[in-house]
Amino acid sequence: MTRQERTAWLFTAPVLTIIVLVFILPTLLALALSVTDYSVYALASWSNLSFIGLGNFTALLTxxxxxxxxxxxxxxxxxxxxxAVGTSLLAALLLNEATVRWKPLWRVALFAPYVTSVVATAVVWRYVLNTRYGLLNYALGAVGIGPVDWLGNPHTAIPAILLFVTWKIFGYNMIVFTAALAAVPADLMEAARLDGASAWERFRHVTLPAIGPTLLLAAVLSIAGFFQLFAEPYVMTMGGPSQSTVTVLYFMFNEGFQWWNLGLASAVALILFVLTLAVTLVQTRLGRRYEWL
Structure with missing residues (x-):
């Protein structure tokens, strides 16, 4: 290898090592465990471990x-x-307006939930949504609306968690969109304005194509985050009511660490990995087909 190639490998070696140890190796181990009946008994003795092929996957089907x-x-x-993507893009567009005052303050305030502990904020929101003394029901009572059992009703539990997750993560996408909007060529916007283009037409034909790659990135990261949803339903509803908020990751956690069916849990992890990869590839393909994405 040339000196430049050796230098490149030297600088990338730490990152590649982390990728191998944190991503590739666990994925291969999960693949290996998914075709076994690895359980708490196998932890005690490897002689209790058996190869069952696709047994875990067929068990999941039933x-x-x-x-x-x-x-x-x-x-x-x-x-x-x-x-998540829509609200973050809307917030970035509003903060991009020249007439908005105290922009740094608004950006910090909107970004703060993202860097706050998800468990701490979920506990706070659980009290906010409480049926008896929650702040939200108190506000509804002030306008004559009776208390709503936000987290105890299967019809309102998912919307309540969706509202919390959107509030929690949209600050990250907002910062990314803010940077993308700052890179939109000002001369194109001015030319469109002089040609009589409306605000919607400028957004549709100038802003949206310019931030298309950023929009695709935000969508990919957001869908990966929702596929890995666990802490929010675990803290706020424990998967209830009536299992209406149980997610794939929550199901995997229970199988692996509550019932110690680690082989079955590994099969769930592999299915979730394949599902996330497939959706990401579809999104990327659509992004390349349509220029505005």
Whole structure:
């Protein structure tokens, strides 16, 4: 190798090592465990470990709770990604206006939830949504609306968690969109304005194509985040009521660390990995096909 190549490998070696240890190696181990009946008995003695092939995957096909968790996860992603990306883009557009005052203060305030502990904020929101003494029901009572059991009703538990997750993560996308909007060529915007283009037309034909790659990145990161939703339903509802907020990651956690069915949990992890990869590839393909994405 040349000196430049050796230098490049030297600088990238730490990052590559982390990727191998944190991502590639655990993925291979999960793949290996998914075709075994690895459980608490195998922890005591490797002689209790057996190769079962696709047994864990076929068992999942006949497990109603897994399908319920998969449906809940897809539901969270279907409604959560547009909410998270849309609100963050709207906030970035508003903060990009020249007439807005105290922009740094607003950016810090909106970004703060993202860097705050998810467990701490989930506990706070659980009290805010409390049926008896929650702040939200107190505000509704002031306008004559009776208390709502936000986290105890299957019909309102998912919207309540969606609202919390959107509030929690949209600050990151907002900062990314703010940087992308700052890079939109000012001369193109001015030319469109002089040609009589409306605010919507300038956004549709100038701003949106310019921030297309950033929009695609935000969508990919958001859908990966919703597919890995765990702490929020775990802290706020414990998967209830009536298993209406159980997600795939929550189901995997229970199988692996509550019931010690580590082989089955590894199969769930592999399915979640394949699902996330497939959706990401579809999003990337759509982003390349349509220029405005």
């Amino acid at each position: 497990t109603p709770l897994f399908w319920r968790a998969l449906g809940n996860t897809l539901l969270f992603a279907l409604f959560g990604v547009p909410m």
